[in-house]
Amino acid sequence: MEVCGGHTHSIYRHGLRDVLPENLELVHGPGCPVCVLPTGRVDDGLSIASHDDVILTCFGDMMRVPGTKGTPLELKARGADIRMVYSPLDALRLAEQNPTKRVVFYAIGFETTAPSTALTILRAQALGITNFSVFCNHVTIVPAMRAILDSPDMRIDGFVGPGHVSTVTGCRPFEFVVRDYGRPVVVSGFEPLDIMEGILMILRQLHAGEAKVENQYKRIVPWEGNPPALRAMAAVFELRPYFEWRGLGFISQSALALKPELAAFDAEAIFEIPGVRVTDPRGAQCGEVLKGVLKPQQCKLFGTECNPEHPIGALMVSSEGACAAYYRYALHAETVAT
Amino acid sequence: MMAAGPEALVTLSLSKRRRDERHSRSRFDKVSVPAAPPSASSGQALGKLRAGLRQAQRDKLSVETIKSVRKAPRFADTQIEMAHGAGGTASRRLVEGLIGPYFANPTLQAFADAASVMVNGTQIATTADGFVVKPLRFPGGSIGELAVNGTLNDLAVSAAKPLVLMATLILEAGLPASTLESEIEAMAIAARKSGVSIVGGDTKVVEHGKADGMYVTTFGIGIADGRANLDPASIRPGDRILLSGPIGAHGITILLARGELDIEADLISDTRPVWPFVEALLERVAPAIRWMRDPTRGGVATSLNELVRGSDYGVALFEESVPMHDAVRGACELLGLDPLHIANEGQFLAVIAPDRADEALAAVRGVPGGEGATFIGEVRAEPKRRVIGVNGFGGTRVIDMLVGDPLPRIC
Numbered sequence: 001m002e003v004c005g006g007h008t009h010s011i012y013r014h015g016l017r018d019v020l021p022e023n024l025e026l027v028h029g030p031g032c033p034v035c036v037l038p039t040g041r042v043d044d045g046l047s048i049a050s051h052d053d054v055i056l057t058c059f060g061d062m063m064r065v066p067g068t069k070g071t072p073l074e075l076k077a078r079g080a081d082i083r084m085v086y087s088p089l090d091a092l093r094l095a096e097q098n099p100t101k102r103v104v105f106y107a108i109g110f111e112t113t114a115p116s117t118a119l120t121i122l123r124a125q126a127l128g129i130t131n132f133s134v135f136c137n138h139v140t141i142v143p144a145m146r147a148i149l150d151s152p153d154m155r156i157d158g159f160v161g162p163g164h165v166s167t168v169t170g171c172r173p174f175e176f177v178v179r180d181y182g183r184p185v186v187v188s189g190f191e192p193l194d195i196m197e198g199i200l201m202i203l204r205q206l207h208a209g210e211a212k213v214e215n216q217y218k219r220i221v222p223w224e225g226n227p228p229a230l231r232a233m234a235a236v237f238e239l240r241p242y243f244e245w246r247g248l249g250f251i252s253q254s255a256l257a258l259k260p261e262l263a264a265f266d267a268e269a270i271f272e273i274p275g276v277r278v279t280d281p282r283g284a285q286c287g288e289v290l291k292g293v294l295k296p297q298q299c300k301l302f303g304t305e306c307n308p309e310h311p312i313g314a315l316m317v318s319s320e321g322a323c324a325a326y327y328r329y330a331l332h333a334e335t336v337a338t
Numbered sequence: 339m340m341a342a343g344p345e346a347l348v349t350l351s352l353s354k355r356r357r358d359e360r361h362s363r364s365r366f367d368k369v370s371v372p373a374a375p376p377s378a379s380s381g382q383a384l385g386k387l388r389a390g391l392r393q394a395q396r397d398k399l400s401v402e403t404i405k406s407v408r409k410a411p412r413f414a415d416t417q418i419e420m421a422h423g424a425g426g427t428a429s430r431r432l433v434e435g436l437i438g439p440y441f442a443n444p445t446l447q448a449f450a451d452a453a454s455v456m457v458n459g460t461q462i463a464t465t466a467d468g469f470v471v472k473p474l475r476f477p478g479g480s481i482g483e484l485a486v487n488g489t490l491n492d493l494a495v496s497a498a499k500p501l502v503l504m505a506t507l508i509l510e511a512g513l514p515a516s517t518l519e520s521e522i523e524a525m526a527i528a529a530r531k532s533g534v535s536i537v538g539g540d541t542k543v544v545e546h547g548k549a550d551g552m553y554v555t556t557f558g559i560g561i562a563d564g565r566a567n568l569d570p571a572s573i574r575p576g577d578r579i580l581l582s583g584p585i586g587a588h589g590i591t592i593l594l595a596r597g598e599l600d601i602e603a604d605l606i607s608d609t610r611p612v613w614p615f616v617e618a619l620l621e622r623v624a625p626a627i628r629w630m631r632d633p634t635r636g637g638v639a640t641s642l643n644e645l646v647r648g649s650d651y652g653v654a655l656f657e658e659s660v661p662m663h664d665a666v667r668g669a670c671e672l673l674g675l676d677p678l679h680i681a682n683e684g685q686f687l688a689v690i691a692p693d694r695a696d697e698a699l700a701a702v703r704g705v706p707g708g709e710g711a712t713f714i715g716e717v718r719a720e721p722k723r724r725v726i727g728v729n730g731f732g733g734t735r736v737i738d739m740l741v742g743d744p745l746p747r748i749c
Contacts (some may be wrong), residue, residue: 012735013735014729014733014735015727015729015732015733015734015735016733018732018733018734019731019732019733060674064742073419073420073421073742074417074419077417077418077419077420078417085598086598086599086600086673087600089600090598090599090600192729192731192733308741308742309421309427309428309741309742328735328736328738
């Protein structure tokens with residue numbers, strides 16, 4: 001399993017399946033931030049945008065993720081002030097430029113993006129900006145991997161570890177996979193050769209009957225991670241007791257919230273959030289796909305009701321989502337076969 | 339490509355039938371295939387076999403359904419969104435699924451860059467284009483210049499020598515007169531450079547706040563050059579795909595010019611008239627030109643997909659031979675965009691018969707500004723109606739049309 005959505009994207013982008021042996025199956029993991037965000041949290045975020053004085057900002061990936069009342073793009077077309085930013089700092093700048101507005105950053109992502117959210121909050125605090133807040137949906141990768149490993153239908157032999165997350169966390173957090181489950185983890189980069197080498201390193205371990213954590217991405221990933229980034233996260237966030245993941249359900253201690261002393265920057269403390277849990281659309285089997293139990297095209301909605309332009313499940317939304325990637329690949333595989 | 343008419347209706351009803359069939363089958367599966375009892379091993383094996391068959395059936399059906407859904411665009415969207423103007427699949431659905439059927443006529447339903455009409459024995463090419471770019475001025479160009487070149491280029495890639503233009507200006511109250519004057523001047527200069535007169539038009543003013551300064555619509559007339567016969571159906575396996583120069587400069591320049599990103603790059607828009615290159619091709623290798631298009635919104639990927647949709651063949655694109663500036667490559671990588679989906683305003687694609695291909699490339703390279711022209715791919719018999727990207731180590735991927743709207747308005 002490649003844990004990270006960036007790997008999934010790269011595997012399809014570079015056609016790596018064409019050059020891998022047929023008896024090697026890549027299962028796409030949970031490391032795509034928008035894919036694991038449950039519909040209820042999408043609705044919660046969009047409810048903030050219904051205030052007239054709010055500018056809701058989010059990453060481009062979020063713009064097409066469907067909530068029950070539509071995607072952020074559709075709400076924007078109906079007049080809500082929702083803007084795409086490439087960094088939380090862009091959102092902070094918007095807050096400075098629009099003092100009469102309340103600017104909310106819809107934060108998503110794993111440990112890769114959490115430090116930049118943390119640093120932005122610290123900067124907002126230092127600058128004394130009072131019209132900026134964060135709707136925090138940051139999650140952590142280790143509990144999700146553990147949930148997959150604990151799943152009764154687990155059938156994964158080894159993990160391509162998440163390269164970007166590991167630049168922050170280092171490789172140590174993955175030692176439990178080896179210790180408790182006896183599966184190899186190789187933290188890998190995102191260039192085609194990185195991924196190929198990562199897979200080769202896993203195969204060598206399996207062949208030798210070994211299981212250990214290895215680092216293919218040494219040029220970027222320090223074994224101990226990035227201490228300043230971890231410190232910023234520690235200063236701003238605390239673990240939530242539990243958090244809902246799409247397809248995986250509630251996982252304890254799997255997500256981050258702002259510390260109580262930073263409530264002035266916490267959109268969940270400032271706005272009334274409905275917090276309603278929304279079940280996945282009937283027929284959508286995102287959970288099974290996310291765990292690697294089903295292939296994307298085995299979902300009942302794949303390619304018909306759910307396609308990249310009208311995604312029903314989030315896996316179809318992001319280019320890092322297994323379904324969106326597979327949608328294109330299915331067409332390709334079929335043309336090669338005929 | 340006929341969007342309405344009997345053929346399309348057949349496709350539509352077929353696709354509906356396929357869906358119904360699929361649903362009834364999956365319901366049937368649920369009833370007839372009970373879960374295997376975990377203890378009985380023979381029952382387990384049978385269950386597995388059934389599950390396997392069911393999966394195989396589902397795999398096959400899902401691919402069929404994707405194909406049928408893609409063949410017949412139908413406009414069922416509830417409101418207009420930015421994606422409808424982005425030049426990708428949503429734009430196609432709007433034009434071919436809503437506008438095409440109502441205005442139904444063969445000229446429109448060719449869905450070409452320019453409409454070709456016969457007037458007293460002369461083939462006339464006409465085209466109209468609206469410009470809503472923001473900001474109005476950007477490195478390398480401005481809305482006025484774009485409005486002239488964009489329409490002239492639509493004529494040029496239809497192998498029509500531009501003759502006259504008309505322009506409609508929608509102005510927002512409060513627009514500084516100096517801004518307007520500089521755009522009018524830019525239009526005049528661009529028209530003069532191409533030897534075209536702007537012979538008429540219209541001016542309207544809307545309230546402050548109802549437009550981004552100004553919008554421009556231009557309408558162009560050209561005379562079809564009789565030497566070339568362009569038709570996507572005329573392409574053949576082995577034909578070469580020529581690209582006039584590096585891609586993505588316009589789209590990325592506009593994106594950066596908005597100042598919303600903390601990225602700076604030494605990059606200017608590629609906006610320019612492409613007629614001089616097209617003229618050189620027509621003079622040297624006219625009968626060998628099968629098809630041309632300027633890859634504006636939706637980029638090279640969308641143009642090539644439009645090409646293969648109208649033919650019985652596919653296209654192999656050699657990803658490493660697609661030229662682009664390092665700044666474009668870097669910005670795309672940072673922002674998660676595919677340069678093949680980024681808009682260009684001064685490039686064109688041409689499909690050339692293989693025996694005259696080298697001559698064609700020399701012709702384009704011989705015109706100042708055409709030095710960057712190169713071949714980026716070829717027409718192949720398989721896979722039909724698909725664009726496949728081939729990378730340096732033999733990996734392949736499907737290159738699809740643009741889905742959604744990756745960028746704000748850029749032209």
